[in-house]
Amino acid sequence: MTATATTVDEPEQLEPQARPAPRWSALVRRLVPAAAAALSGVLLYISFPPRTLWWLALPAFAVFGWTLRGRTWKAGLGLGYLFGLGFLLPLLVWTGVEVGPGPWLALVAVEALCVALVGAGVTVVSRLPGWPLWAAAIWIAGEAARARTPFGGFPWGKIAFGQADGVFLPLAALGGTPVLGFAVVLCGFGLYEIVRLAVEARGTGVLRRGAAAVALLAVGVPVAGALASRTLVSDKAEEGTATVALIQGNVPRAGLDFNAQRRAVLDHHVKETERLAAEVKAGKVAQPDLVLWPENSSDIDPFANADARFVIGGAAKAIGAPVSVGGVVERDGKLFNEQILWDPEKGPVDTYDKRQVQPFGEYLPLRSLLGAINGDWTSMVRQDFSRGTQPGVFTMNGTEVGLATCYEAAFDWAVRSTVTDGAQIISVPSNNATFDRSEMTYQQLAMSRVRAVEHSRTVTVPVTSGVSAVIMPDGRITQKTGMFVADSLVQKVPLRSSETPATRLGVIPEIILVLVAAGGLGWAVTTAVRTRRNTDA
DSSP: OOOOOOOOOOOOOOOOOOOSHHHHHHHHHHHHHHHHHHHHHHHHHHTSTTSOOGGGHHHHHHHHHHHHTTOOHHHHHHHHHHHHHHHHHHHTGGGGTTTOHHHHHHHHHHHHHHHHHHHHHHHHHTTSTTHHHHHHHHHHHHHHHHTTTTTTOOOTTOGGGGOTTSTTTTHHHHHHHHHHHHHHHHHHHHHHHHHHHHHHHHHHSOOOHHHHHHHHHHHHHHHHHHHHGGGGOOOOOSSOEEEEEEEEOOOSSOSTTTTOSTTHHHHHHHHHHHHHHHHHHTTSSOOOSEEEOOTTOBSSOTTTOHHHHHHHHHHHHHHTSOEEEEEEEEETTEEEEEEEEEETTTEEEEEEEOSSOOBTTTBOTTHHHHHHHOHHHHHHSSSOBOOOOSOEEEEETTEEEEEOOGGGGGOHHHHHHHHHTTOSEEEOOBOOGGGTTSTHHHHHHHHHHHHHHHHTOEEEEOBSSSOOEEEOTTSOEEEEOOSSSOEEEEEEEEOOOOOOHHHHHTTHHHHHHHHHHHHHHHHHHHHHHHHHHHHHO
16 A cells, blocks of 8 residues: 655745735724714704703713823814814804805804814813813813904804703803803813723723712712802892883895895884884783884984984884984994984983994904905995994983893903993894894894893893894793794893892903913923923933
């Protein structure tokens, strides 16, 4: 029997090839945080009015914290910018309703730069003990900067303005919008830290109790503070009551040419006031003590046009109460967005000139540069509005009415100054006709609700085309109109004179939080420098 040899084939030698897996893995590691940052920004937008999903701000900041923690400041810069785009692009889309996407995209691109810097700052402090505290303070420092620069600032999108329906709202009375916003952001970052430490403990079997206690405090203290601050919120009258009437006359058309037909807007408001006067005379509606018209309710200057003066005076006499009229007034060659106190017997007796005028809407920065780029832009704002210099408080039948015209409601100082000047109620006369049926009017209405709680005052919002509303000092809307309809609201409201801690403190809480942010950044940078020196040694 012949033995046969068994041969075993050797495996074929393959040429070494580059493995694509690590490259794809690195790409995924970059794309996932970027996508998460942008989507968490969108989630934050969804938490804002007209939706009542205020609580979504917490997971939005939790995810944002996950994308940033432990990364380099350069990565934080990019991730912060993506978060800002995800948030601000949909939030501010109304700015391009009538003028096209160019100004909208430019505004968002600039505003998101501030959020990018915040993202870089959060990465720097993210390795510190109690990092949610430092990170939340950095966010508020970013909001403070955005409310002041460029061109006088643009506070739209402050976290506080998305919390009008939320559990944290009473904190507005404690420390204003900075404290309210800080609490929400701190709670969001704290939630992420709780989850992170739980996952870490599951993997290692060891729970870092000190860090866990700090994370729990980051969530628990804001909630407890909000519940405790409810004692600061009240809608009880302190100085009696007043019956107020809000007139929404509507406009002949939406858009930038809402006032193209001479005197049409004025006639609409005169007509609605006279209709209300007839109902009062018939006993269907209570006699108002004061009447509030919106911003731009007189589309022609009543001081320069006798016909406008005549019909406004007639409306005031018909209703039998002083009327606050919004007009565009030219004086000494300057243009003012003005509220005019119109007495039914004496005529105009007082005025308030809007102090915070809107860049690119009421005045045009960089006019020559923009004109060279696109001449149509300069034609939209042919003459710049001038700024007023004094707070506006009208005495109307014994009631002190503070005035914050439209855009001014977004600025802490503009609203507070009316209360410290003696206002018992606040009026926010507005004209939103140029923004059609966008979310802008609901976003602004939420600001007024926050202001009501912040200063414990009734806030009235008369708007040319809606939504007009009466807001109690506790932030509740008791009456409101629809959009692009002629209507009026009449209600007895409480008059209040006490000041909340937020009113008394003014800008101090914001300064403290900015200093906390600076302290956290300083500590983080100092620690990094020392670590590098020890490593080099």
